[in-house]
Amino acid sequence: MAAEQWLLATLPTPTRERARVEWEQHEVALLPLGTLFSAVRIPGRLVAALTGSTEFSELDEFLHEALDGGPVICDPQYFRYYVLVPAGMPRTWSQAVDDWRALDVDCLGLGSFLGVPKVEAEACARTHTPYWSVPMDSPATLCRPLSVARLIAAARHCMTTEPSS
Template sequence: MEPTARPRSAALLPVEGGRDVRVHLGAHRRLASEHWLLSTLPEYDRARARQEWTDHRIALLPMGTLVSAVRLPARLVLAVAGCRGVCGEVDRFLAEALEGGPVICDPNGRRFYALVPASMPATWRAAAEEWQSAEVECLGRNSYLGVPRLDVTEPDVRVGSYWSVPMSSAASLCGPLAVARLIAAGWHEVRGRGDCEEA
């Protein structure tokens, strides 16, 4: 009996560009990420969140089901980033330090929110308790976060919060170890010198 050859899948062939070929990978990833974020809500509540994104460019989403967040005070981030207060510089620093994981900036509250796996508040409980002295908080179950629409990637006075490091794809989150290292380095800098305390 001869082995049957597997048919060659068209999905594996390269896509060649041209006038009639349009590839919107960024838009598809953003749409997939929106669906993923909205799946943190019960189905009946998703339309409300979509409307909030449309009307206000920010929606309140629950933490602790698919995603949690680690709230980082700006002074901690600025201390380890070298006290650079320029948004673009800090955003680039966070993208590198957190290996491209998504981060929301709340410039009015002077905070950053690193989006992490939902399990982090429980699995890093002891560390999270220590981090409280640095004003770092893990937002898990029974917490809510104002999440900007995914295309809000620049500071905007109408919205307040924006994506300091945009979500690259659905379920793409900051690694807990990278977040822990950032907190440790920032807290070391803040305690070691007082010049960033009010930054």
């Protein structure tokens, strides 16, 4: 429950109960980014290119290894991953983020919101409900920006060197 409390700390105290209700009723709560953490949105096709698979369980395992167990949310409806990173990453990595947009990768920070699944949602149960591809093991544990950048660079390389069909 410590991870849940940390996630809820992104909200003012009076609205935290609303987020708990959203988790109970919809399994996802909308949380603001840019204060405690930000998120890098990565299209699933990039992760699939690196693994040669589209099976969620295999992609989840790959991301766990590639990002050293840092937390990742999967949105299976749109086949996107949201890698949780330190709050300042959108500012400090702005040049890289600009380059990544050609791959449809974006870094979401202040002024953005993310649908965060309840902490227990650790498997793709339904095809449209977000879940923790890589669970948040403890509060404030985030993905290292350099690991995220290496993953994106590897995906870019993989996408540009794939043989044409």
